[in-house]
Amino acid sequence: MFRPADEVPAGSVLRADICIAGGGAAGITLARELRGSGASVILLESGGFDPDPDDQALYTARSSGDRYDPLATRLRYLGGATNHWSGWCRPIDPLHFEPRGWIANSGWPISRSDLDPYYARAAKVCELPPSFGDSTAGDRGDNEGVDRWFQSLFEDDAITSTEYWFSPPTRFGSRYRDDLELSSETTAYLRANLVNVANSDGRVTQFEVATLDGNNFAVEAGAYVIALGGIENARMLLASRDSSPAGLGNDGGLVGRYFMDHFDQTMGTMLLTSPIDGAYQPGRLDQRRAAITLTPAAQREHEIGGIALVVESFPFWKPDEADYKTVRANDAADILRGLAGGTSVPYSLQVAPSRSRTRRAG
Ligand SMILES: Cc1cc2nc3c(=O)[nH]c(=O)nc-3n(C[C@H](O)[C@H](O)[C@H](O)COP(=O)(O)OP(=O)(O)OC[C@H]3O[C@@H](n4cnc5c(N)ncnc54)[C@H](O)[C@@H]3O)c2cc1C
Numbered sequence: 001m002f003r004p005a006d007e008v009p010a011g012s013v014l015r016a017d018i019c020i021a022g023g024g025a026a027g028i029t030l031a032r033e034l035r036g037s038g039a040s041v042i043l044l045e046s047g048g049f050d051p052d053p054d055d056q057a058l059y060t061a062r063s064s065g066d067r068y069d070p071l072a073t074r075l076r077y078l079g080g081a082t083n084h085w086s087g088w089c090r091p092i093d094p095l096h097f098e099p100r101g102w103i104a105n106s107g108w109p110i111s112r113s114d115l116d117p118y119y120a121r122a123a124k125v126c127e128l129p130p131s132f133g134d135s136t137a138g139d140r141g142d143n144e145g146v147d148r149w150f151q152s153l154f155e156d157d158a159i160t161s162t163e164y165w166f167s168p169p170t171r172f173g174s175r176y177r178d179d180l181e182l183s184s185e186t187t188a189y190l191r192a193n194l195v196n197v198a199n200s201d202g203r204v205t206q207f208e209v210a211t212l213d214g215n216n217f218a219v220e221a222g223a224y225v226i227a228l229g230g231i232e233n234a235r236m237l238l239a240s241r242d243s244s245p246a247g248l249g250n251d252g253g254l255v256g257r258y259f260m261d262h263f264d265q266t267m268g269t270m271l272l273t274s275p276i277d278g279a280y281q282p283g284r285l286d287q288r289r290a291a292i293t294l295t296p297a298a299q300r301e302h303e304i305g306g307i308a309l310v311v312e313s314f315p316f317w318k319p320d321e322a323d324y325k326t327v328r329a330n331d332a333a334d335i336l337r338g339l340a341g342g343t344s345v346p347y348s349l350q351v352a353p354s355r356s357r358t359r360r361a362g
Helices: 025-033 053-059 112-125 143-153 177-182 230-239 296-302 333-339
Strands: 002-004 013-021 041-045 159-166 186-190 193-200 203-210 216-226 266-272 288-294 308-313 345-351
Touching: 013 025, 013 203, 025 041, 025 177, 041 216, 143 159, 143 288, 159 308, 193 216, 193 230, 216 230, 288 296
Parallel strands: 002 186, 013 041, 013 216, 041 186
Antiparallel strands: 159 288, 193 203, 203 216, 266 345, 288 308, 308 345
16 A cells, blocks of 8 residues: 655654565566565655656765766666666676676676576566567567678678667656555655664664655665666665765765666667668567677777667668658768668667657557
């Protein structure tokens, strides 16, 4: 069930077996998974069912160094960033869990095989097809045409193709709201802001909660989960200094050090003498989409990271228009020069996932 946090008696201490702070993809999924476990769950979500400027303003932050907008990228209401995520999904490559000598601090304490048992469950939550991650399964649709093109173009065995799958994209707040409402184990408090992870000798003793209207209460639980999103998890730990001035769990000084985002750019335009059969149209996301990538062996040999390029039909080019002068392409001189002979077909090379295809119908 859902409860407004302002109705909790001020100064009270609520108790549950598990307290989850944050009702985004992680928090909602965990609360759903705990249904039927017999454990009582309190979920604390800062926002409500819908966006609200006052709640969203709590995400205001100053960003230094690389350009990043901490207000526009995050959404502070039930469902979190899934309220505007694009739905691109792909299992992580095994190589990217391994220490790679040419990438500082690389290597995870887990491997891809540790995650393998969970991908099918995660796919279901994201409403992906059961074949998620299996490039050999089922009808590959347009990918067959793109694959043929990849094979004809690249004799170099450093290059191969990979695939992306697409969630509808699932908006976790609206899609799973009823599950939380009907769950007998879960009480979800809305407009409940975790403001301090109270701790003693490095052990969490309470979640301290405040509302924008001035209510304050606490939650004590057998287990505490911080699911506030990538930036906010670190920020909350760093700000929770009851037992250490460096912040909770930050004795090594590493909390928040490894935040990263993906590139989101058009890398260039490619001019081919004949069209690619089944190339993707911008703005349309299908169930699966092929991309050019480097083999693990090539990444090791050339000491570079993983990257995938999606090849798309050029946004302004229409194959049925014989007059290539209609190609506007922001008047990019090089593209027009390439088209002058009337035999070139332009494709844009996007680092995947890319911004121009953030939505598909439905
Ligand atoms: C524009 C955009 C497009 C994206 N596209 C993709 C994509 O195509 N594929 C992909 O895999 N990923 C994509 N992502 C990333 C994806 O959305 C996130 O990785 C995912 O939502 C993270 O889930 P989360 O639960 O960790 O955090 P969030 O979804 O950010 O949820 C955090 C929740 O915690 C709440 N909260 C915050 N602070 C507090 C507090 N102090 N107390 C209580 N509650 C609090 C927030 O209101 C929010 O509901 C995209 C992200 C953006 C911004």
